[in-house]
Amino acid sequence: MIDSKMTPGIQTVVVVFCLLFAHVLQGRVAHAIEFRGAHPDLPLIVLACGATLLGGARGTAVGLWSGLLTASIAGVNYGSLLASRTIAGAFAGNLQRSMLRDSIIVPPLIVFSTTVVAEFIYAVMAPNAWLHHWRLWMRQTGGEIAYNMVLSYPIYFLLRRIRIGHKVEDPFALHS
């Protein structure tokens, strides 16, 4: 897996599989580490970190894939989940341009902003999910954001470790 010649295409495929694994883990582990009704959104953390490292259009593509997985498993608010994750992926992908990738504050910052964007779009598109229980929703979302920020470090550095976002060296421009 640790291959210095991993092309952007292979990196995208790796993130796609990481997202699938994150969805599986979410259904097996997340409820067990629930704290006062709040639990982390592992697929959203992987999406935020993966899309930022991949950048631009690839971020949007993995966002669409993540949205498809989340919406398929949810059974409720299909379109809202699909669109919110796609836009969150595009947002995180565009963050790449304005981020110093190896700064210590980058993982929580990108996960915080991506979670806020995803939850905001979901809340706007599916008001039935929170309108009558906004206190509970706020509490759960606040907990989720905090949880996601804490878990952003291991996930971000794991993705960096498997060289997601690594640029293939091509000093003589043979492949461009």
Next chain:
Amino acid sequence: MPRSGRNNQRGIALLTALLLCGVLNAIHHQRQRRSLPDPVTGVVRDAALIPAQTVTVQIAQWWRLHVGSLFAGPQLAQRNRILNQQVLALSGENKQLLEAQQENNRLRALLDFEQKSPRPLLAAEVTALKPIPHSETLTLNRGLSSGVKLRTIVIAPNGALIGQVLDVTPRSCTVLMMTDIGSSVGAQVRARNNAKPPIGVCQGTGDSIHLTYLKSEDDVRPGDLVTTSGLGGVFPSDIPIGTVVSVQNDATRSIKTAVVRPNAYFDSLEEAFLIR
């Protein structure tokens, strides 16, 4: 690639993705309106998610059986002793119940009453529990191919109500749990002294269940058993939901609300039964 070209590429990618979202959403809602499974959801769930989830369930079971059990020797021996005693007690009870059932059948036949058959159950494994935030759902590894339909009722191994099927694909289904804020079911409190049972509506609140619309004169106390009332025609009657924890009067004192602790252990569900 120049910066403007990259920006164009990003914009086109986002527009294409959003267009695709719209098309997928339209297909999903069109199929749902006709009570048909969505083919895209079916493929994503049954070809990608369910196999991966099933593998993790099997790994967890293997771990518990082969590794976890190594560290639980004395506890297992004690549990085995208790279970043996329970088996003996239940065998005796079962024998008595069988005799009572036979007698009941014979008397019903004599009186020309219709024979009541037990509800056929379908066992299923929980492959994902609460897979997305803000939604109390679970995924089971049974779907259309096993005869599962929309709104099929799901109960826990202890017989308590879990919820109903919200979405179904050929090999899996999503269940909306009773604790979800979108859940509601007609309920009644087990009556005392042959009185008329108090009737209300059980609604999920995200982390517990509230029994609402109880009349102010209804005799409901902590510890009372709450079951489905069968009103509304979706849920059969007499399925246990939970136990009353506390009762609160409405500000106008015209209705009461009871907080109900669910009888199903929603946080540690491994198996469930679908009522066919």
